[in-house]
Amino acid sequence: xxRFPARPSRPETDAAAPQRVLDAVRHDIIFGVLxxxxxxxxxxxxxxxxxxxxxxxxxxxxxxxxxxxESRPYAGSTVxxxxxxxxxxxxxxxxVIEARIARRAARRAAAQFGADAPDAAWWSxxxxxxxxxxxxxxxxxxxxxxxxxELNIRFHLGVAELxxxxxxxxxxxxxxxxxxxxxxxxxxHRGKQSWGEHRLVLAAIDGGSETEAxxxxxxxxxxxxxxxxxxxAAPGAASAGPxxxxxxxxxxxx
Amino acid sequence: xxRFPARPSRPETDAAAPQRVLDAVRHDIIFGVLxxxxxxxxxxxxxxxxxxxxxxxxxxxxxxxxxxxESRPYAGSTVxxxxxxxxxxxxxxxxVIEARIARRAARRAAAQFGADAPDAAWWSxxxxxxxxxxxxxxxxxxxxxxxxxELNIRFHLGVAELxxxxxxxxxxxxxxxxxxxxxxxxxxHRGKQSWGEHRLVLAAIDGGSETEAxxxxxxxxxxxxxxxxxxxAAPGAASAGPxxxxxxxxxxxx
DNA sequence: CGACATCGGATTGAATACAATCGCCGGTAC
DNA sequence: GTACCGGCGATTGTATTCAATCCGATGTCG
Numbered sequence: 236x237x238r239f240p241a242r243p244s245r246p247e248t249d250a251a252a253p254q255r256v257l258d259a260v261r262h263d264i265i266f267g268v269l270x271x272x273x274x275x276x277x278x279x280x281x282x283x284x285x286x287x288x289x290x291x292x293x294x295x296x297x298x299x300x301x302x303x304x305e306s307r308p309y310a311g312s313t314v315x316x317x318x319x320x321x322x323x324x325x326x327x328x329x330x331v332i333e334a335r336i337a338r339r340a341a342r343r344a345a346a347q348f349g350a351d352a353p354d355a356a357w358w359s360x361x362x363x364x365x366x367x368x369x370x371x372x373x374x375x376x377x378x379x380x381x382x383x384x385e386l387n388i389r390f391h392l393g394v395a396e397l398x399x400x401x402x403x404x405x406x407x408x409x410x411x412x413x414x415x416x417x418x419x420x421x422x423x424h425r426g427k428q429s430w431g432e433h434r435l436v437l438a439a440i441d442g443g444s445e446t447e448a449x450x451x452x453x454x455x456x457x458x459x460x461x462x463x464x465x466x467x468a469a470p471g472a473a474s475a476g477p478x479x480x481x482x483x484x485x486x487x488x489x
Numbered sequence: 490x491x492r493f494p495a496r497p498s499r500p501e502t503d504a505a506a507p508q509r510v511l512d513a514v515r516h517d518i519i520f521g522v523l524x525x526x527x528x529x530x531x532x533x534x535x536x537x538x539x540x541x542x543x544x545x546x547x548x549x550x551x552x553x554x555x556x557x558x559e560s561r562p563y564a565g566s567t568v569x570x571x572x573x574x575x576x577x578x579x580x581x582x583x584x585v586i587e588a589r590i591a592r593r594a595a596r597r598a599a600a601q602f603g604a605d606a607p608d609a610a611w612w613s614x615x616x617x618x619x620x621x622x623x624x625x626x627x628x629x630x631x632x633x634x635x636x637x638x639e640l641n642i643r644f645h646l647g648v649a650e651l652x653x654x655x656x657x658x659x660x661x662x663x664x665x666x667x668x669x670x671x672x673x674x675x676x677x678h679r680g681k682q683s684w685g686e687h688r689l690v691l692a693a694i695d696g697g698s699e700t701e702a703x704x705x706x707x708x709x710x711x712x713x714x715x716x717x718x719x720x721x722a723a724p725g726a727a728s729a730g731p732x733x734x735x736x737x738x739x740x741x742x743x
Numbered sequence: 744c745g746a747c748a749t750c751g752g753a754t755t756g757a758a759t760a761c762a763a764t765c766g767c768c769g770g771t772a773c
Numbered sequence: 774g775t776a777c778c779g780g781c782g783a784t785t786g787t788a789t790t791c792a793a794t795c796c797g798a799t800g801t802c803g
Binding site: 251289293296300308309318325332335400402403406409 | 505543546547550551554562563572575578579581582585586589654655656657659660663667
């Protein structure tokens with residue numbers, strides 16, 4: 236029966252190999268399995284994941300673009316330092332991105348609930364968010380806080396998908412890794428409270444109120460930032476006021 | 490004299506080949522040599538730049554991460570569409586990044602001018618900025634506006650270097666390509682006026698005033714955005730007020 | 744005449760092989 | 774004892790080769 240050419244759903248040449256290596260190595264960096272400063276050799280990764288050096292190279296290059304490793308020609312790659320000094324900047328930029336995402340998501344939600352023909356992709360993303368919230372609640376109840384960083388990122392990226400803005404989603408994805416890095420370092424301190432705020436944000440989005448969704452999301456990011464700075468006592472910066480997220484409003488000196 | 494093994498200053502294995510291909514292809518996309526929707530094959534690029542497909546692959550993957558091409562497994566890469574619909578989001582995020590960069594640059598400038606031991610790297614970057622400004626003025630005087638997009642990006646990345654924040658510089662670099670894409674589409678409309686604002690921003694940075702530098706830079710980005718929206722009549726969004734850059738402040742409805 | 748299954752060229756993805764470079768260790772001269 | 778220099782192992786960077794997949798042309802059947 237050559238009519239059905241036995242197309243295997245899992246091809247032998249795994250086109251997703253670079254992505255798998257990328258995710259795995261990034262995970263190991265975020266959770267401290269690979270300490271900052273560690274040397275990361277292509278051959279070791281290739282052996283560890285059962286692939287050739289070619290996909291490993293692509294993954295390392297992507298990690299370099301994301302700021303997780305630093306590479307020099309012929310000198311190899313090393314794990315970068317945790318961006319503690321840049322935490323304030325990262326939170327500020329993230330605040331703007333996420334607030335805009337929340338506003339757009341609320342707008343699209345209002346359109347969805349009012350429309351006759353439902354958007355299948357939208358509803359799928361919305362349902363995934365509900366599952367993520369439930370998983371996170373279970374993890375909080377079971378004190379399995381180690382699961383929260385990944386769920387946190389998945390929640391925020393899920394909202395970005397809901398917003399329908401590819402550019403905002405891409406921007407968030409580009410800094411989400413570092414956010415997760417910081418989040419993992421603070422999860423035992425503020426993880427539970429922070430997770431509880433997610434449900435409020437999603438409710439506002441479902442309610443279709445752009446302003447409310449944007450404000451709640453901005454507040455969520457701000458409280459994360461505040462808790463983080465409390466914890467790690469950021470050196471240079473004065474304490475950030477409520478509007479400091481923008482970086483343009485409040486002045487420190489003339 | 491085998492003591493000196495005839496080390497050629499230009500090694501045969503060019504470690505910078507991927508970067509060169511990346512820059513060249515990105516340039517061609519930004520300036521319309523490669524139209525959106527065009528197919529980009531690895532073999533063609535490899536032949537055009539005299540390298541193998543391996544560095545071309547890495548460059549294409551980087552371009553995909555930057556949002557200039559879209560790739561699907563075994564289906565190749567095509568030039569992405571100009572992100573017109575996302576221009577407002579890009580400008581908003583850029584505004585926050587650049588304002589923070591300007592504030593940090595001003596702080597560091599004040600420290601530099603007051604310090605005894607000058608930082609060679611800082612002064613090198615500062616001198617490069619002066620040259621960029623002069624080149625841009627010459628281009629404006631000669632009506633060679635086609636040179637402005639690249640000079641514009643180099644100016645803003647130069648300020649980022651001056652700021653000393655690697656994270657902010659990386660974030661700006663990640664969206665600078667799309668900014669340049671939009672800039673190139675608008676350069677004949679606002680290029681001259683926009684360029685003139687750069688000198689004011691740099692003067693404020695040299696003056697060491699964080700607030701002033703941040704405000705001027707934010708205004709510079711906002712006027713770019715406003716001019717751009719005037720030109721292309723962005724469809725969905727209401728006109729952005731002065732503080733709309735943040736995305737959190739002004740509300741559209743309750 | 745139109746629609747569909749099938750086949751072939753073209754292109755991508757990964758593995759392997761080879762050349763070039765860097766860091767380190769030992770030797771040597773001072 | 775110390776500083777410098779030459780060689781060697783380890784690692785990166787690229788080219789080449791082969792397998793897997795997708796898109797368009799072609800033939801055939803209804």
